[in-house]
Amino acid sequence: MTAMLPAAANTGVNYTALAVLIILFLLVTVMGFWASKWRQATSMESLDEWGLGGRKFGTWVTWFLLGGDLYTAYTFVAVPAAMFALGSVSGFFAVPYTIVLYPIIFIFMSRLWSVSHRHGYVTPADFVRGRYGSRGLSLAVALTGILATMPYIALQLVGIQAVLEVAGVGGSQNVIAKDLPLFIAFALLAAYTYSSGLRAPAVIAFVKDTLIYLVIIVAVIYLPSKFGGWDHIFGAAQTKMAKPNPVTGKPTGAFIPNSQQYWAYATLAFGSAMALFMYPHSITATLSSGSRNTIRRNASILPAYSFVLGLLALLGWVAIAAGTKPIGLDGKPNAQLVIPQLFEDSFPSWFAGVAFAAIAIGALVPAAIMSIAAANTFTRNVYKEWLKPDATHAEQARVGKLVSLIVKAFALVFVLTLDKQNAINFQLLGGIWILQTFPALVFSLYTRWFHRWALLAGWAVGMIYGTYTAYNVINPATKSHFGGSLAAMPIIGDLGYIALTAFVINVIIAAILTFVFNAMKVDNGVDETIRGDYFADEGDPRVEKLETPIHLQTGTQ
Amino acid sequence: MVNPEYDDVDHDTVPPANKGLLVAAGVLLALPMIALAWVGSYARVEPKLGGFPFFIWYQFLWVFLCSAATYTAYKLVLKARPHRPMLGWRDAETRRRDEESGR
Numbered sequence: 086m087t088a089m090l091p092a093a094a095n096t097g098v099n100y101t102a103l104a105v106l107i108i109l110f111l112l113v114t115v116m117g118f119w120a121s122k123w124r125q126a127t128s129m130e131s132l133d134e135w136g137l138g139g140r141k142f143g144t145w146v147t148w149f150l151l152g153g154d155l156y157t158a159y160t161f162v163a164v165p166a167a168m169f170a171l172g173s174v175s176g177f178f179a180v181p182y183t184i185v186l187y188p189i190i191f192i193f194m195s196r197l198w199s200v201s202h203r204h205g206y207v208t209p210a211d212f213v214r215g216r217y218g219s220r221g222l223s224l225a226v227a228l229t230g231i232l233a234t235m236p237y238i239a240l241q242l243v244g245i246q247a248v249l250e251v252a253g254v255g256g257s258q259n260v261i262a263k264d265l266p267l268f269i270a271f272a273l274l275a276a277y278t279y280s281s282g283l284r285a286p287a288v289i290a291f292v293k294d295t296l297i298y299l300v301i302i303v304a305v306i307y308l309p310s311k312f313g314g315w316d317h318i319f320g321a322a323q324t325k326m327a328k329p330n331p332v333t334g335k336p337t338g339a340f341i342p343n344s345q346q347y348w349a350y351a352t353l354a355f356g357s358a359m360a361l362f363m364y365p366h367s368i369t370a371t372l373s374s375g376s377r378n379t380i381r382r383n384a385s386i387l388p389a390y391s392f393v394l395g396l397l398a399l400l401g402w403v404a405i406a407a408g409t410k411p412i413g414l415d416g417k418p419n420a421q422l423v424i425p426q427l428f429e430d431s432f433p434s435w436f437a438g439v440a441f442a443a444i445a446i447g448a449l450v451p452a453a454i455m456s457i458a459a460a461n462t463f464t465r466n467v468y469k470e471w472l473k474p475d476a477t478h479a480e481q482a483r484v485g486k487l488v489s490l491i492v493k494a495f496a497l498v499f500v501l502t503l504d505k506q507n508a509i510n511f512q513l514l515g516g517i518w519i520l521q522t523f524p525a526l527v528f529s530l531y532t533r534w535f536h537r538w539a540l541l542a543g544w545a546v547g548m549i550y551g552t553y554t555a556y557n558v559i560n561p562a563t564k565s566h567f568g569g570s571l572a573a574m575p576i577i578g579d580l581g582y583i584a585l586t587a588f589v590i591n592v593i594i595a596a597i598l599t600f601v602f603n604a605m606k607v608d609n610g611v612d613e614t615i616r617g618d619y620f621a622d623e624g625d626p627r628v629e630k631l632e633t634p635i636h637l638q639t640g641t642q
Numbered sequence: 643m644v645n646p647e648y649d650d651v652d653h654d655t656v657p658p659a660n661k662g663l664l665v666a667a668g669v670l671l672a673l674p675m676i677a678l679a680w681v682g683s684y685a686r687v688e689p690k691l692g693g694f695p696f697f698i699w700y701q702f703l704w705v706f707l708c709s710a711a712t713y714t715a716y717k718l719v720l721k722a723r724p725h726r727p728m729l730g731w732r733d734a735e736t737r738r739r740d741e742e743s744g745r
Binding site for chain 2: 173177180181184185187188189191192203314315316318319341342343344346347350351354355378381382384385386388389391392395399615616617618619620621622624625626
């Protein structure tokens with residue numbers, strides 16, 4: 086890689102592509118502002134309106150919002166880049182990940198929808214608080230959600246930056262110009278979310294998906310034949326992956342996982358799938374749907390997304406056959422640029438511009454959704470719960486908007502401090518943290534056997550183990566920390582996704598301590614839910630919150 | 643418990659369901675997960691299909707199989723446990739108010 090010379094296409098600004106990109110961007114911006122008038126809100130000054138779109142989204146809007154969780158810079162930039170640079174174990178696991186995702190959410194999401202419908206929960210932390218009456222466990226869940234969202238937003242910023250860099254914005258002359266694309270990406274995102282809240286991404290999602298489908302269909306039909314057919318493409322990928330890496334002397338990557346990599350492949354897929362619907366933004370998207378069964382119906386039609394994701398992943402290998410040279414404006418190779426560069430090299434400038442716009446808007450929408458959801462979580466579960474319980478709706482909306490900015494600022498810090506070369510790692514790092522809330526959220530949807538303090542202890546150990554282990558993964562090329570998301574698993578010995586190892590440790594600790602706390606007869610809090618709540622549907626009334634909680638009067642659990 | 647004179651359904655129970663159908667749905671949901679977790683069964687190049695290594699096309703195939711399995715499971719679950727409406731369910735405060743107003 087280091088011996089490659091910058092291709093001619095990189096050296097200048099691609100004016101046509103840039104112009105198309107800017108025009109499409111302006112179009113979405115207008116739509117974003119128009120969005121605040123869509124499905125007329127009485128006032129944007131309330132958190133329900135700004136952050137949940139008034140809870141009126143039907144099947145199709147929900148479908149697009151959920152799609153927004155999958156079609157992100159992760160799909161467009163990070164996964165193909167990982168395929169290009171490191172091969173199938175690092176990239177193609179995204180396909181089984183997005184397949185097993187649906188059976189997993191099918192199982193527990195409708196229960197969460199029902200109980201949230203009955204009790205007006207908006208975030209995972211709301212539910213945990215209601216289930217155990219535990220503010221501490223609820224705070225842990227809320228803070229983890231906010232923390233884990235940051236690297237995921239960072240990944241989106243890397244995506245927008247990649248497009249701008251290939252289009253020729255920015256330069257290597259000085260420090261400010263070097264990161265200019267990144268700051269432009271950040272400013273755009275901040276301006277969007279601040280004004281229109283969740284309505285903006287919901288409206289833009291239609292445009293985004295249309296652009297994305299257009300680009301994907303053209304790319305997947307045209308590019309493979311242009312570069313010698315799939316046979317040739319897979320051959321080129323196999324050759325590249327088998328070639329030894331000059332630094333480590335090991336093969337560059339995996340064409341097909343070898344027997345030592347089975348665990349890595351499976352744990353990456355399952356860990357990611359279990360983690361995705363723990364994020365505040367995924368929960369927001371499902372809870373803003375209209376009925377219990379919307380989610381299950383969606384779970385059976387959403388795999389369409391997985392198929393396209395797989396084709397996009399393979400574009401990373403198409404780029405190998407095409408001989409794409411992803412060189413940044415600073416003259417160094419940067420795998421994250423591979424897809425925008427492939428498009429710029431293979432298509433007329435105007436269509437490259439359309440593709441750039443698809444990628445950039447495709448990163449902007451989810452980043453907006455994510456930061457809004459993280460802000461909602463902060464406002465409800467930290468600000469109102471701990472800092473100012475009597476906050477008015479207007480105050481909450483104001484805090485929410487402010488926090489959405491702060492979350493994005495921290496995302497920027499992640500981009501600037503962590504290794505950008507393997508951006509898929511950002512998402513995997515978020516997964517390590519968010520998966521530690523799985524027991525408190527998902528197990529509690531079925532049982533109150535676990536003790537609330539045992540769940541908190543398990544969470545803490547999982548978080549510490551996961552963060553420490555991830556910190557100690559050193560990138561062999563750059564020597565930086567947080568260099569990967571795989572580490573040797575205790576007992577099994579093979580490499581596995583740290584998130585899942587930490588999760589298993591988390592569950593074991595929680596189970597053991599549950600016995601201990603129960604033996605010591607430590608109070609396990611009061612449950613404000615009843616069994617029927619987990620099967621409620623639209624039309625079933627919401628529980629009225631009373632001074633004396635209902636479970637005391639019904640005298641059960 | 644709930645005042646039986648007011649609501650004869652105890653909603654602090656799991657609504658009745660056809661266990662057999664639920665198990666069938668569970669099996670349908672488990673199949674794609676087991677198949678894809680078993681990486682050793684598909685980490686191979688041959689047999690190829692239209693230039694695609696087995697490893698790639700087999701996973702693509704599961705996109706459709708999983709979709710079909712999930713859809714079938716959805717239909718089964720709807721049938722297995724019909725929705726038990728909670729419309730008759732009143733919380734204590736509403737009940738007290740209703741009783742005061744002489745209903």
